[in-house]
Amino acid sequence: MTIQETYKARVKKLLASGTVKMVIGYKPGTTADRRRPHFIRTPEEADQLVLDSACITNLSGYLLSEGLLSDEKAVAIFLKPDGIRSINILAAEAQLNSEQILILGFDSNDNQVTALEGEKVEEFTTLIESIKEQAPEALKNPLLEQIEGMTPKERFAFWQGEFSRCIKCYACRQACPMCYCRRCIVDCNQPQWVNTSSHTLGNFEWNIVRAFHLSGRCVGCGNCDRACPVNIPLRLINAKMAQEVLGAFDHFSGMSHTQEPVLASFKKDDSETFIL
Amino acid sequence: MAKIGVFICHCGENISAKVDCKKLAATIAEHPGVAVSVDYKYFCADPGQESIKKAIRENHLTGVVVAACSPRMHEATFRKACAEAGLNPYMCEIANIREHCSWVHTDQDMATEKAADITRSMVEKVKRNNKLQPIEVPVTRRALVIGGGVAGIQAALDIANAGQEVVLVEREPSLGGHMAQLSETFPTLDCSQCILTPRMVEAAQHPKIRLLTYAEVVSVDGYIGNFHVKVKMKARYVDMESCTGCGDCITKCPQKKISSEFDCGIGKRAAIYTPFAQSVPNKPVIDKATCTYFKNGKCKICMRSCQINAINFDMQDEFIELEIGAIVVATGFQVQNNAVYGEYGYGKYPDVITGLQFERLASASGPTFGKILRPSDGKEPKNIVFIQCAGSRDPSKGVRYCSKICCMYTAKHAMLYSHKVHDGKSHIFYMDIRAAGKGYDEFTRRTIEEDGVSYLRGRVSKVWPKMSKLMVRGVDTLLGKPVVIAADMVVLATAMVPQPDAKEFAKTIGIAYDEYGFFNEAHLKLRPVESSTAGIFLAGTCQSPKDIPDSVSQASASASKVLALFSKQTLEREPVVASNNEATCAGCWGCVLACPYNAIEKKDILDRSGKLIKRVASVNPGLCQGCGTCVTFCRSNSLDLAGFTEKQIFAEVMGL
């Protein structure tokens, strides 16, 4: 039996037995290589379930849909390791109770999908620890290194070029599981911290604020990057911030559901070589 | 529609010398929303304040900016004036164009331009100020006095005699501090113990004073009127309740060769001891570090000698928690380690001693019962050299400041010596004689004129031993000649320095300190007994070097501050506190974790049927201290800080 079929059977069983009230998974999208979220409430609906290497979207954000979790009934969700880390962060930030979430874990490498052992988020701790070990290597990226090698002027020009295309559609925000605020700072107009017209200055500010708010929280799922209609390499900035908090504070986002947010905590001996 | 009044102060010529105030007033008058823009010689003076009030009333001003000195100076003054004119005091802001502008810049055009920027940005801020009301918080009417020297005792007695409760904490086994170590005190030569010990007893027996000796303050949380204090009661190994202070244990203790801290190493004590004969409480403690039982597991002679079984080797440190309304810090000083002067041979030659050691020699209750004898051979010295400023006023090896008391006590030492050793000769090397104080100059004159003490103006370069003498080489700058004196004893007028742990302690209780570790007053001239933290006051030498009258005065001043605070049931606090917009709060609780005061709670928002709608953060304004750390953390911009709101700061920056 393929993994897809194994999981399909499992989903049907979970729903039929009433263990969960809903399973969030994937179904075919508009084109052959695209998948869309599938909210499965009945065993029959599970027939449409797809699980293959095209299932790349981090679905964890859907858990925060208004009212979904408020009845305290369990929900199962298909997640890759980055999505599992998202669950930890959302739990640490009190957005959900991880007890309520049943994880159907999978990973895909070289077009091969493999199943991950475990249901509760704590059961993936060893896996996440091994991902943290590899993070310094995994976060490396040729374009990122190329940007780092530039002079500040060149870097500014590079991002100016990228951000000038931004149309402030906020698809990046919508796609991100971490952007759950009821009111985003960019929607705050008293005062108007971020210029909302889509001129480059406002775009600069918006993207800087977005990256800052995701520092130490982004799991690098790439939802933002894929959602961007003008192809701004948003993931690069997030990866850079992830490198920074890992290097400076040994903080790797989503390690556990009790992890302290990196910017709401401190150590007395944090680095301060840059302070005069 | 904003109607802002801008009042530009010349501060005599302090501002107008560098800032063109007329031009500034004209420039600001053009700024949108400014209804009045005037300059005047002194706005802080009565006519100035009256003119502001008049302008508020006549023009129905909605906000006021006073461009003058630092808000740390006169913000309160001008806010009060505004309130008197019927304007909410928090609608007044200060543009600091003196400390931050006229005093520090030389170019008039650039200074004027900067002053305009500063003023404009404050106008923009004040347009967005909110009418705030002071917050009322309850006051716990119980004072904590830290340190049981003369300053602490005085403060505790003054507060207690006014009927308020006091907890007096002393880290040594007895009250008394440095004053208890002194022989006679200048300028009256009355015996230090004779005047101090009755006060020690009074403090210990006072019904309103709870005395905690051998105890240390380990943490202070909370804020003015509502401090939570944790005190460590160090294990004495002697039961305070049952011990009668008979002293049998001390007599029997086999360890008697321990250098006495109280006698500055000149005398000895046992491992179970009271620091001195008149200790209060007169109940011993066991020094764990030197006790034979604690070192070898065998002895317990004291335990067997105690007829009422007051000794308990199993005693542990205990922690007690106190609710406190105000704190007086009177933690005192220490004498500088004179080993920094290798050339004087302190620590190398036993007859080179500090002034404090000389006090112990001269004290009737000291190790020599008041006889001046050399530590090396117990002989009476016939020639003593005193070296003043051995540490003070010496940036290279000692401290830059003047320790204030050394001129006086050195004169006193020389006088006492001439009274005790009639054929003795003393020489004092000095830089200046600083004898400012009631009866002080008369005292030093007497030393010179009646007691024949020889004063040599100059420094000592070296002290070295020769036979049984100490050779002192110095210079008499008035004669312009080097001098060498064969002395029997050398006394160093050592600098007063902060307690070794003063900086750590300041951090523990949350007050500011200077480069040396002396605690900072809120204002050197106008608020000299308040620390930088509201509700914490300073007394005595923990703030700066002082003599006894000054320490006692400051202690009484601190006590009066405490009593003023305790005169009301509640206290008005600055309404600079955070608040949360519950509608936009995402409930991520980052602020709860970030708040240094645990002032943010998790709050459930329920619908009418009691069903949970959402959970949000909620700020307790009584606990919030207004740092704004939560506001900066808040990603959704739901939290804000009154007085420094997002809108205000935004406008301030945009106004620059």
Added chain:
Amino acid sequence: MNEIFEPKIVAFVCTYCTYAGADLAGTSRLKYAPNVRIVRLPCTGRISPMFILKALQKGADGVLISGCHPGDCHFTHGNYHARRRWMVFRALLEFTGIPSERVKYSWISAAEGGKFADLMNSITEDIRKLGPFDQYNALIKETEAPATF
């Protein structure tokens, strides 16, 4: 056009340490460059990264953030939180091409009037050498231009 470039620098400081340090520089009559404008906040913990962006938008050529030394914070640990934030924000600015030479951080206590004055001079001199922040100014200018179709 041989005029000396006078940079515009905005400083965000806490009221208990650096603001008091600046007051001390004043009462000590130390002289320093007049290019810095101070915005007073209760604590470094209150200094939001947004302030830095807004100062730049307002045309600042440099920004200074300053507060109490670690361990000295009036609010016990506002500056520790601030330090973390700065560490992260600084890296972010650097990565997006806003050079760290233009946004500086310091600890200045209430007793360090001298350090404050020296820093005002050195930061002014440093930014003067860098020249105006042309790249950012171009973005600001763009916002003021009428829309073109």
